[in-house]
Amino acid sequence: MYLIKTDHQLELMKEAGRIVALVHKKLKKMIGPGIILSELDKYAEKLILEEGGIPTFKGFDEFPNSICASVNSAMVHGIPTNYKIKNGDIISIDVGVTKNGWNADAAFTMAIGIISKKTQKLLDVTKKALDSAIEFSKPGITVGELGKHIEKFATDAGFVVARNYVGHGIGKKMHEKPHIPNYGFLGGMILKENMCIAIEPMFIDGEDKLFTDPLDGWTVRTKHGGMTTHYEHTIVVKKNGGEILTKI
Numbered sequence: 126m127y128l129i130k131t132d133h134q135l136e137l138m139k140e141a142g143r144i145v146a147l148v149h150k151k152l153k154k155m156i157g158p159g160i161i162l163s164e165l166d167k168y169a170e171k172l173i174l175e176e177g178g179i180p181t182f183k184g185f186d187e188f189p190n191s192i193c194a195s196v197n198s199a200m201v202h203g204i205p206t207n208y209k210i211k212n213g214d215i216i217s218i219d220v221g222v223t224k225n226g227w228n229a230d231a232a233f234t235m236a237i238g239i240i241s242k243k244t245q246k247l248l249d250v251t252k253k254a255l256d257s258a259i260e261f262s263k264p265g266i267t268v269g270e271l272g273k274h275i276e277k278f279a280t281d282a283g284f285v286v287a288r289n290y291v292g293h294g295i296g297k298k299m300h301e302k303p304h305i306p307n308y309g310f311l312g313g314m315i316l317k318e319n320m321c322i323a324i325e326p327m328f329i330d331g332e333d334k335l336f337t338d339p340l341d342g343w344t345v346r347t348k349h350g351g352m353t354t355h356y357e358h359t360i361v362v363k364k365n366g367g368e369i370l371t372k373i
Contacts, residue, residue: 127294127296127297130319140225142222144224145220146371151168157210161210181299196216198351201217214237231323234354247328250278259360285329326355332348
């Protein structure tokens with residue numbers, strides 16, 4: 126768990142978050158039919174380094190790339206391969222940046238061309254869950270209550286959450302306590318003012334049955350081939366709700 130203690134620390138966190146948001150902004154403009162996932166990875170790494178940051182993911186537990194690029198039934202930890210994006214795909218991009226010893230982490234999912242109404246609903250509901258969870262993140266709320274708040278968006282819309290993949294505390298390390306599950310339970314750590322956390326709803330169209338692709342040892346996919354989404358922001362908990370750190 127990391128509690129921001131000074132304005133200077135907050136500014137350092139915001140600087141790491143600014144770079145994450147900048148990478149998101151640039152990649153969203155690049156992504157389209159024919160773009161190769163590995164090209165996105167190379168561009169993101171170059172941009173992060175130019176901005177004075179370090180790609181947090183690269184080398185973390187031996188992860189080989191600077192971003193995660195997960196397409197369609199791949200939910201998280203997708204390896205940026207030579208796959209060419211095509212119309213009808215959805216792609217989730219996860220970016221982590223370290224700068225001056227501080228970390229920020231955020232993800233988005235976007236559609237390429239025309240997708241089904243149900244898949245568009247999946248994207249919209251997951252994004253709404255993240256936005257609402259950020260507003261809900263106030264001192265005194267338990268992580269179990271936060272998880273329940275997120276999960277309700279999924280269940281009300283006919284989707285399910287990924288129970289084995291969670292958000293996390295963040296600060297001097299990318300992964301700190303507490304875990305921030307996307308499902309409800311009794312108790313759990315109580316959120317405190319100035320606590321930094323990464324909230325990341327991951328919703329699935331279908332069953333919460335996942336596997337790690339044996340071909341690369343990283344990409345997490347649905348067993349039934351159902352579409353998945355992943356949205357994330359790094360925030361600091363404040364009295365009136367979370368303040369997003371991963372934005373321009």
